[in-house]
Amino acid sequence: MVENFGKALCLVATQLRIPLKDHKIFLKDVDMVSNFINKALIQQNSIFAHSFTNLPETATFMGNTYIDVPAKFNCYLILDFKYAHQVEFGEDGYVYLSADCQSTHAGCRIPSTYLQQVLRDDLNNILGSQPLVKCQEHTYKLCFHTTVYPISAHTIVATQMDSETNVRIVFDFLLAFKIPLLKVPRPKNVPVPESMPSQALEYWLALPVNHFDVHFNGQNHLGRMHIWQVANLEQRQRWRLALRLSYMLSTINDTLSTVGIHGLKHTCVNLCERYGLKKADKPINFKLIDMMSTYSSLKLTELSTALNSGSLVNFQIDPQLSTDCLKTDVMISKMHDEWKTSNCVPSKAKKHSK
Secondary structure (H helix, E strand, C coil), rough: CCCHHHHHHHHHHHHCCCHHHHHHHHHHHHHHHHHHHHHHHHCCCCCCCCCCCCCCHHEEEEEEEEEEEEEECCCCCCCCCCCCCEEEEECCCCEEEEHHHHHCCCCEEECCHHHHHHHHHHHHHHHCCHHHHHHHHCCCEEEEEEECCCCCCEEEEEEEEECCCCEEEEEEEEEEEEEECCCCCCCCCCCCCCCCCCCCCCCCEEEECCCEEECCCCCCCCCCCCHHHCCCCCHHHHHHHHHHHHHHHHHHCCCCCCCHHHHHHHHHHHHHHHCCCCHHHCCCCHHHHHHHHCCCCHHHHHHHHHHHHHCCCCCCCCCCCHHHHHHHHHHHHHHHHHHHCCCCCCCHHHHHCC
């Protein structure tokens, strides 16, 4: 009789994790690298000083086909600004951040593009010389990469200098601004999944708008509840298993060029945002199919619909995306077939049970 598909997937995902000793070293090194960056931001009086508290959550250990992430992994660097600012709700349905202008003492909107550029400048000043950070077990060389389109994404890479293989810790993140619910109640246009109407959430997020969005104006933000904040460790652990499997399958299938580890983490967070935490309690085979479906031909359909409706402007689809989506379709089909097979009881076994 064929072994249960879900249990087999869990076993594979478990085998993919790094040893517990190395996991603990990874977490310690992440904290030390994060502390180095935080202290440097404070020393140069950056507006982001003291705001990088969840940087360790964005880290990924990458060594050959092995990956590891903290239990509380995240795709967002959630900024809790220490300087005075206000939250405005525009008539266009978007969120705006503002602060007092020194010249007029009136509220001035803070462009999201300005904040992104300041962050790039600050991190380039700190990491442009590729400094070395000595941790307890390893020494790392740091560097910084950033992209502007389709949305400002930031990557800090810490490469082990004493490793024979290309072992590195990668901090991949998008900026998100933390808005405490006690300070600013949730706007009506910021949705909460129906499965979580009474969930005790502490904050919501303001996310910079995608540059390809037709409504992008350089200042506006999207409001999101960030359901991920209340996921418990057991639920996050199941998503970690799905993340490892998705990474392995993407590596084998050669689709990481258009997906990437950050995209996979973003999918975990978005699925919880869309459906609530009950998604985290589904068997891993369902969860894996949910994740991979995000990168199937459905993605091409959604992009085509958005382009035809005018929701996206100046957007060019990666030439490799179509091929990657077709590969993912084949992979999903095989997983469906395997799941059906593993859940079928052979006819002889049925007769014997009688």
